[in-house]
Amino acid sequence: MSAVEEEKYCVSRTVPTRRETRSVSVGPVAIGSDGHSLVCQTMSTTDTRDVEASVAQILRCKEAGADMVRLTVQGLNEAKKAAEIRAKLDAEGVDIPLVADIHFHPKAALLVAEAFEKIRVNPGNFADGRKKFDEINYDSPEEFEAERAYIEEIFTPLVLKCKEKNRAMRIGTNHGSLSARIMSFYGDSPSGMVESALEFAHICRKNDYHNFVFSMKASNPVVMVQAYRLLAAKMYELGWDYPLHLGVTEAGEGEDGRMKSAIGIGALLADGLGDTIRVSLTEDPEFELEPCRTLAALGREAVGPERREKAKLVPSYDDSTTRSVVSFEKRRVQIPSSIHNDRISALHRDGSVISVVEDLSSSSEQELYARLGLRTAVGMPIRDVASSDSIFLRELPVQKNEKRILGRLAGAGVGILVPFDKITADDTYETLIALVDADDYSKSDFRLKAARLTGLETEETLAKLVDPVFAVLDIDPSLSQLHASRRIFHILKTRGATFPVIHRLAYDARAAKAPDSGLLRKDLFILRMGMDGGSLLVDGLGDGVMVDAPFDLDFLRSASFGLLQGCRMRNVKTEFVSCPSCGRTLFDLQEVTAQISERTGHLPGVTIAIMGCIVNGPGEMADADFGYVGGAPGKVDLYVGKEVVQRGIPNEVACDALIQLIKDNDRWVEPTHDSEEEDLLAAA
CATH class of the missing domain: 3.30.413.10 (Sulfite Reductase Hemoprotein, domain 1)
Structure with missing residues (x-):
């Protein structure tokens, strides 16, 4: 582990606390921890030269809850229209701050700073993109440093303009648009993202300008989290306190876009990092605000008094030497051959999905197979790329037709997980796995045993867990799930334990409902689930999920695979x-x-x-x-x-x-179709 990984990246690794920052003024809106709430923002999709359309969309965004709106400013023509947009909003008494998105055009930035309250610059192309990769060949660090003089020459006028006009700035690095100069020295890495932003920040500070925030965006949530943490650690080292703007760039649309955003943004909020949020979806900007506000609420909850008290109840631990916070290091696991072989795949090596099945006969047999992602041939289930690896039953079936279904699932290689006290001597399903409490683990002579861990186990109890097929981390609700789970993984690593660990993410109806309507909302639940699971999986802590929530089986299975894919574990779709x-x-x-x-x-x-x-x-x-x-x-x-x-x-x-x-490029496969399966799900 490198020195920076052992350094401080958040206020506390064991008690969730919002990081303290200075206050940055963006017109009437303040960003930072100094008594300010998390700021939600979005970006217009209109042509900035179309003043009427831009103003109309800004108003819709404000109505949807935006605290500020960003507009693209490609060049001088757009910059000239900025004044008209600002003037029209002022005339209507609308004081929402506007942010100019600048790429490649320092002159446009200077002009638009006359009208807009904030300027976003991308260090990768604002003044550091003049050379191509094959034109760079630095023989020494001094040659690399010498290029900064040109950056300072181009960037300083904007810094002075913003200081004069009391404008804010976002120094926003994108993983995908690092300059060739930075990549030639640091590679395409989180370190390069941080150093690129710090160069611009040093110029701001040299001119005694401090009204700026940072962002470290990437389309890969794992890279994004690493970069922000590395930047936060660097700021602690330097004694800086600038706010952070959080976002997963190019997240996409629908369920996947929300899941990736929840993983990246949520993992940082859970540690008290972040002061303003943008959820970047391939949808109209108004639709970005509800998930943005939801994540902001979850962020407040994550560092709120109730969560802090739950974290304090977690037995003490120090994972600074066992958890890498700026690199993805999946813990080494060994899946026993008894549950992963040619016939059985109760767990998957890249990440497992266990589906909770409440009632085997609640739907038709074929519909159940479809909801579990199984294909069928002559009515019999067959594993597919996105099939549930195992199912969890609270009770073993007693009816003949249910036993037949269970036997067919076992024959397809699906693992069957049940509480130990529900098993009798005549239960002979080949992939039956008994779930036992850690402190009672020795009582079972059952062939396949999975331990249940609650987060309250002692080091001695965990040391007695010898070769379970896997463990289900079912955290006691009195504890903070994030911090209790981190403690368990810390102890397992110090013990050299290599059995897989599955997270049980359990939600009652209250936690799954939208706060305003009281309705079960899948799109909002995705955000909570992504934040809870992603906060652990982005650190390589965990080998799968078992989501227990009041939603239909196929949605929870799909969302579980989306969580694993968003955390760069297991790909089941494009x-x-x-x-x-x-x-x-x-x-x-x-x-x-x-x-x-x-x-x-x-x-x-x-x-x-x-x-x-x-x-x-x-x-x-x-x-x-x-x-x-x-x-x-x-x-x-x-x-x-x-x-x-x-x-x-x-x-x-x-x-x-x-x-x-x-x-x-030999990456194409023809799609497979199971019309029976598709018809069943469509009818449901």
Whole structure:
């Protein structure tokens, strides 16, 4: 573990506490921990030159709960319209702060600072993007440092302008758009992201300008969390206290976009990091605000008095030497052959999903198989790429038809997990796994045993756990789940334990309902589940999930796989890196994303980036196998990795060209269809 990993990155590793920061003023809105709540923001999708449309959308965003709105400013034409937009809002008595999104154009930044309350600059392309990678060959650190003089020359006028006008600034590094200069020295890494931002911050401080915030965005939630933590640790080392703007860039749409955002943003909020939030979805900006506000509420809850008291009840531990906070280090596990072999796959090596089944006969047999993600042949279940690995039953069945279903599931290799006290001597299902409490573990002579851990176990109790097939971490509700789980993993690592650990994420109806309507809301539940599970899995702590909540079985299975995929553990479907629309977008991003998703969503292990323009296009290819990028009005450029391979493809045939490109690179498989399964789920 490196020195920085052992350094402080949050106020406390054991008691959730919001990090203290200075206050940054953005017009009437203040960002920071000094008595200020988490600030929610979004970004317009209109052409900034269209004043009427921009103002109308800003008003809709404000109505939806936005504390500030960002607009793209590509050049001087857009910057000139900024004054008109601000003036029109002022005339209507609307004082919502506006943020200018600047890439490549320092002159536009200077002009728009006259009108907008905040300027976002990207260090990767504001003043540090003049050289290509193959033009750089530094022989010494001194040659690398010498380039900073040019950055300072270009950036300082904007710093002085913002200081004069009392404007705020966001120094926003993107993982996908690091400059060639930074990558040549630090690589495509969280360290490079942090150093890129610090260069610009030092220039601000040199000019006694401190009204700025940082961001460290990436489309990969794990990279994003690492970068923010590394930046926070660096600020503790330097004695700095600037606020943090949190966001997973290019998160996508729907369930997946919300899940990735919840993982990245939620993991940081759980440790008290973050002062303002943007949830970047490939949807109209108004729809970003509800998940943004929900995550803000979860963030307040995470560091609130109730959670703090629950954390204090966790027995003492110090995981500073066993948990890497700025690199993903999955704990070493060994899955016993008794539950993972040619016939049985009760757990998966890349991350497991255990589904809670309340009643085997609550639906038809074929519908149950479909909800578990199983395919069928002649009515018999067959494992598929996104099938539940095991099921959990609170009681073993007694009816003949239920026993038949259970036998067929066992025959398909699905693990069956039940409480130990529900098992009788004549239960002979081959993949039956008994769940026993850790302190009673020795009482069982059952062939397959899974331990149940509550977070209250002592080191001595955990030391007695010899070779369980796995453990279910079912944290006592009196404790903070995050901190009790971290303690258990800390002890297991010091003991050298290598059995898999599955997180039970349990929610009653109250926790799963929307606070305003009292209705069960899947889209909002995704955020809570993603934050709870992601806060642990982004550190490599855990080998799967068992989500127990009042939602239908197939939704919880799909969400569980989404959590594992978002945490970069197990891919069961195509990964889409899809940017939110903005004024730069050169095609209908929502329509195109839906079209590509429908035709290519069956390719597990393949990542496709769908970018509306060139600004984040090539950069975000860092996390993608293939890219579909707006290159000109009506035209699309296609990428393999970060290399453009086809230019100027007409929009109407670009999706076909993308599919052909995937085929040419031997990454295509034909989709499989199970009409019986699809009809059952559709009817349900």
